[in-house]
Amino acid sequence: MSDTPANVLVEIHTHALAGMLNVPRHFARWAAVAADEDYPDADLSEELFRTCLVDGDEALRALWSRHLTAWDFAEDPQWALAIPARTDERRTAVYDRLRFGSDLRKALDDAVPVAKIPGPTVITRDFTPWYTPERAAARSFYWTSYEQKLRAKGWSDAAIASLDEASRAVVERLTDPEQLTARQAKGLVVGYVQSGKTANFTGVTAKAIDAGYRLVIVLGGTLNLLRAQTQRRLDMELIGQENILRGADITDLDSLVGVDYVGDDDADWDEFVRHGARPSVLGAFDIERLTTRDNDYKSLAQGIRALEFEKREPTRPLHDPANLHHAAARILVVKKNKSVLSKLVKDLKQIHGLLGELPALIIDDESDQASVNTLDPKKWEQGSTERTAINGLLSQLLKLLPRAQYVGYTATPFANVFVDPGDDEDIFPSDFLISLPRPSGYMGAQDFHDLDSAIPRHERTYANSQEKAHIRDICESTGDRLQEAIDAFVLSGALKLYRADHGVDDGPFRHHTMLAHQSVRKDDHADLALRVNSMWHQAGYSSAAGHERLAALWASDFAAVSDARASDLPAPASYEELRPYVNVARQRIGSGGQPVIVVNGDSDRYFDQLNLDFDRTPHVWKILVGGTKLSRGFTVEGLTITYYRRTTQQADTLMQMGRWFGFRPGYRDLVRLYIGREEPFGRNRYADLYEAYEAICRDEETFREQLGQYAVVVDGQPQITPMQVPPLVAQHLPWIRPSARNKMFNAELVEIRSPGRPIEPASYPENNAALKRNTERWRPLLDSLSAGPATFTNPPDDSTSLTRTFEALTGTISHRDLVSVLSQLEWERPGHFDPHLTYLSQLDGTLARVDDWLLISPRLAASKRIEARVLGSLPLSLVRRTRQAGKTSFGRIASVEHRTAAQRLIDAARSSAEAHPGGSTGIGAKTGVALLYPVVEGDSHSDVQAVVRNGSADPSKIVMAFTLIPPTSAVSADRRLVRFRAKSSRYASEATIASGSS
Template identity: 80%
Template sequence: MTTTSSAVLLDVHTSALAGMGSLPRTFASWARLAAEVYPDADLSEELFRSHLLNGDEALTALWSRHLTAWDFVENPPWGGSTPARTDERRAVIYEHLGFGADVCKTLDQAVPVAKVPGATVITKKFTPWYTAERAAARSFYWTAYERKLREKGWSEAAIASLDQASRAVVERLTDPEQLTARQAKGLVVGYVQSGKTANFTGVAAKAIDAGYRLVIVLGGTLNLLRAQTQRRLDMELIGQENILRGAEVSDIDSLVGVDYVGDDEGWPDFVRHGARPSTLGAFDIERLTTRDNDYKSLAQGIRALEFEKRVPTQPLHDPANLHHAAARILVVKKNKSVLTKLVKDLKQIHGILGELPALIIDDESDQASVNTSDPKKWERGSTERTAINGLISKLLGLLPRAQYVGYTATPFANVFIDPGDDMDLFPSDFLISLPRPAGYMGVQDFHDLNSPVPADQRTYANSQEKAHVRGIYDSTGDRLQEAMDAFVLSGALKLYRADHGVSDAAFRHHTMLAHQSVRQDDHADLALRINTMWHQAGYSSTAGHERLAALWETDFGPVSAAQAGDLPSPSSYEELRPYVHAARQRIGSGGQPVIVVNGDTDRYFAQLDLDFDRTPNVWKILVGGTKLSRGFTVEGLTVTYYRRTTQQADTLMQMGRWFGFRPGYRDLVRLYIGREEPFGRDKSVDLYEAYEAVCRDEETFREQLAQYAELVDGKPQVTPVEIPPLVAQHLPWLKPSARNKMFNAELVEIRSPGRPIEPASYPLTGSVTKRNTEHWRPLLSALAPEPVPFNNPPDSSSPLSRTFTALTGTVAHGDLLSVLRKLEWDRPRYFDPHLTYLQQLDGTLARVDDWVLISPRLASGDRVDASVAGSIPLSLVRRSIQDGKSSFGRIASMEHRTAAQRLINEAAAGGSTLIGPRTGVALLYPVVEGRTPESVQAAVHNGVADPSKVVMAFTLIPPRSATSGDRRLVRFRAKNSRYEGEATVPSESAS
């Protein structure tokens, strides 16, 4: 056998994989072609395996890139019916490559399948044009961006995920070469501080490669935010050669007016194409805005917007012209004067605008862009628009080939836009929900949502709340001093880790955020208080070190051991002590540990020197309000002291500056947040609970999008116009968005085959509760007196089996419906969408024969049994409704719901001995509302429950067969100004 060097093997494999193009082919054939220049090369699978097993990094990286890309492709013609990112897809890839079992096994070990979720897409039907072949044929800027992401340390899975998510956007835009002008409008929903900029940079790269020649990015309402976006695009997409435009770095005179060179330490990291792209067979990008200058209305600006045609007799969008013309990019503020200048200049070159493929990317599209004028004040047939909304509308009017893509983490304002207003920004063509990226800390990482672990058994290892969340107060009072101590201690731990082999790139900035009010006077008071406390904290004194040592022993040490055992950690506080001194010096540098951030002008932010990109190290405590709640990324944020509240869910989420990526210090993140803080006149609000409620709202929204994204007979189940009814609300005082951003839409039906239906909005008025409870009397009589055991086997939440007992009975489907039809609800018609579905399960939609009733019994020590509406004794359950809420939280215990779901799943698979495939499960809970155990006793007299104090709550799980042939899960009725005067609009007319 001949020997082959690693370099030769890598060259052969690189050439072979490149020759295959975008689909896997028989590798041996392509390798032989590639090895013609190496006649003695060993192409055996044994040699390939040995290099992988011996850790050949370059070869592994090459195969990781290609295998991951194939893993992520959605519905490729060569993939059969295999879903992306699965073992089944990988097996098909190996089959096409023709590899033996040993090589496949070794590749699986070297490059495991990234089993991560993809983007969720709700879309109208569209004409596919952005094929893999077309994307590969013109990919100059995307390839450069992809290369930059690898240099930044992105994994192949993360790059492939971005590739697919950005492709999902671009393919739903209009073909830039299309003869007829058409606009598409879409919305991309990410998570707060989760990398949306990376997605729209990828979209811009692909769109420019495909032929879009004018890209307008609406980048925030302040120049600081606009400049951040400009720099990001300049660094990762546009590149050095396009910025220099022929200027020589060595020639100082030629650099006049060129940004970044000489005053930005990151300049060497900007993308380099090797030469002006136009000399490399591609095309240049001309910037009409720079880091320091927004769009200016100048003659030069007008000339810069003029496009030359290689073939003057053909329109600009003709391929003969389009792919030789330079692209223009503008990053502009959402500012009335700036956008007015742009609109004015575009009007002066109107002759070319009808031929110009343009892309408008609206960052934070629910801010300023949404029309918030009152429709009741509009004159008949005339729409009044707020300033920014009106100017964006004018841009769309001037650019008939413009595509509009909004980006936001809080989508509710956007999906409540009137879809009947053609010149508004409703995402009528597509809505894409991006997957939660790896390494991201979001709401879920600070809450124990649906945790099966009992509260008294939660630890730093199994509870996100215990690990990261602290109250504002404890038994000694306000914990602001403790939050500051945590900031110093976490800074010391970062320095310790940087000194013990952890890359210090993520530790460049280290910040704390104190956020409690919108009033500037309050900010000044809080900043003065923190400054005073800092200078009195005695971080170099014995008392100060004792305080930090105690915090290390009781908090940071145990949390880091439980959450980050793979990171270096000091064995004692004494080992950490030298780093405390260094952290204190960094934070207190210049004698000023605190920066107040509450201005609303560009000049104000310029004087703060808070540009995280250009400032080497920011180790400070930031105090502020509204300006810290939207778009402003606080880099290195580790400790947050948070008391501010709001009555809008989207505003509340945008205040979550502690969300984001925390590489190397995730375990050090602490959130000090208000619990039961004063709110309003007679109310109190738990801010932590409010965030949990918003999290449930948003996750419900995303889950339903994913559920309805599946095509049925090649057609969408829902189109974007039908999205508003999916918006949930878990706290009545916390609206999804401001009232002036919402429109009315009604959900008619929710079908839930095999999925729980758990209403929570029960009326608590005594007379209504009594009537509702009495309605259940005939069904409760079906419960047998002997309890039945249920068992949940070990799973990821517990290594032990869990058991409970329950009273059971069986009732006919019609008998259950008879009760459900009579029930009254706290909100009229609240249960109607579910009832519409359940009423069809008598054979019209899909037959359900009967329902198993399960009334769980509580543990004997806690149980209060009582007869309810003449029933045998049932276990009463206590649930509380906190102030400001009109509904319970979760009714069913996770253990009970798990057991019920298992019955349904086993019946569907034909493996249940307890129920049939056409039997549903109903969990019944006689609930007494109250905050103390005594409230349950108070509802019982002589073993009989007072029906006016007992809510018969329930969770229903229909059988999985309870669906129709069309497999649709929702039906809608929505108001739409296009159909003004009609009582209802069928969902079909919306598409």
């Protein structure tokens, strides 16, 4: 390093920060000490520091980015107790301890903004803390190596710190591997579909083996292709070259026989982690692989010795620190296959005495697939538990390894949380459930839906609407659009090539794929593949007509979307500029005369002959046609265009089919989803596949949101434990269950407390007589409505610059009168509203006090309004809603504008006893808001007119639908939000047992 002022500064700062030992201290003093010997005359002024930052000195910025980010993310450090991580307040506390001036603080904030990203949500039962920062830092060989690898791959400091935090949250809830008494912990980690869960469990593995776990079993899917992908990932990013070579000379071909990856066997061998020498030579410990990329676990040729551990102190157990930290770790990546797991169980049974001393970690990827016991308990023999094959073998592993910890990973947790919590030998996550934050740069379900958008549909554009940018409907009015989807695949490939040729990193463009998925039947796959092939060869991509068609699609779709969403990326000024890249894309896709690959086999041999190994194949530019085999675990790299028409009756299956979710760096704007709308589904009803995704997306986000609420510790105790999670799983679509029926364990939610949060029932009666009775019950409260409408105003938000107003009839009703009505209402599903009613019934002073409710009956715009009296009431604005296909519910009742206005009233009242936001109506701190809608079921304006005669609505044709928002004060002193009953085989003699109470 040359002795320029900037380079000198970097060297001094590096030593000063290292000397602080991860605690921010008076920086000027530490810098002076670091400069004393080598650079006594160095300029250590804040002015030079600030100037170097402003001038963009990358080395200095990188140094401070690592340290500031680490301090921003630090979990409850002694130097910043009670100051939340990843906040401006935490950063200010850091600067205060460093004694930095305001100008330098601003420069650092500009260079390293606070990463205000959420941390993991943790539902846990009490555990004994053991994985302290000091202990983690004392032994961190493999974690440090993994962290360096991620940094070399381009991970940001914030992304690494987030992974560090999330993986630590898992490891600290495992049992201390040095602990004298054996104890198993079981947990579940919930990520998003295609969101990088492998990175988390690789981090967990690194930290766990550093801490002392010496046998790691990774269950890596049901196909060898998936298992091999996981094996290679661990080998490349964690295990490393030296452990793979095991002393073999890389220059001696004879010594490399049987060693995978080296030579021409893997083009990315140079990208595998290098430790510098065998870790055992460097003072750490080696990792011995008992599986390789091409070989799953086999009965050990060399006998049981490969699973035996040498003890430095033979008289002490293996888990004693004197032995544990000198022993090599063993890692296996195995399929969820009966034959493979049986061999492993058989070998372990032959190791006498040692297994009780061996700290082991079982990581179950896609843990809701194959691992869950799906046998009907009602059919078991009296007093016995019968298990499916994989579940039974997992149970045997857990019995053989009393110090084993089980951690399942999935994006669809419903099957796992419905496992019998009373079965100690099963995989119910009894100790912790961790929901990972949505990663930066990830495209998930909400990136393809306009959830709760306040922007009217006719005002939505490519810039403000996810649906308009990425969704292309397949329905009766549009035709099947398959040719257009194939054209879009060619165009998006050409745009990737153009960007790569104009300075954009082409790493993410290595693979370019399209997925066509419309049936589970193999005959249908063959027909679709034949049709796609025919379309491809008749498309005329090298003809004038073909280019004219592509030019039109580019101008009407891709150019406009990219201009709105990726204006910072290079773009062709005309189709003629793009045309040469179209020709190259066509050649890549059609190479070998075959643009289509059918993916629907069941065997490893089938997948081996497909040549679809994205890791080992330089470029995969193909259209994939398939069914279920493309919907779980199989990562379709470079997926840009999806043509999707298949439905299912299970929410977790539907989400796992969402292969279009994932990371799309450099080409988010090019992603298109051609998806079925209004597809026929049973009983002559219609199920909109796109709307079904939106519904389960809402359910998933609600589940995560509730977990976040209940994860808040109250008086040092968790509000809920994993055993109490099952009732949080929603099922709003009767035809889409959370999981397969044979994976669901019953649990009953007794009470839901919703202070300051909307309550909106979803199961109104369909029977006309019941509707009339419900309407009659509401009638007395309608007299409270005043004749003169009030005006409500919602200010502009991030999605629109418009101020929106609406009118409504309003009135005040007592809490007792409202509860009296609610307690008499009938529902299509008996008991549907009971958990909310239990809560509301206590708000007369038993739980907390609610004095009254502001009743709001919104009026539609004059051009859309049909008013009618309801059993003699004032004229009310009737609203039209349609029950979604296959449901008893209407989806959302309250409009976004109305609900926003109601929420603003509640939020304002939280801080002011008499608030008057944006309108003539204000409420007190003990007043709730009730939005009331006389709903007419129908598809058109005429359906509403049909229920009105002489200015009055037919009460048997009206659904009195409502949304309630209790005041924020409507919660007890203990602040608990839920109360449960859960069934458990441990209490088989009782119908239900209390699992949590207020």
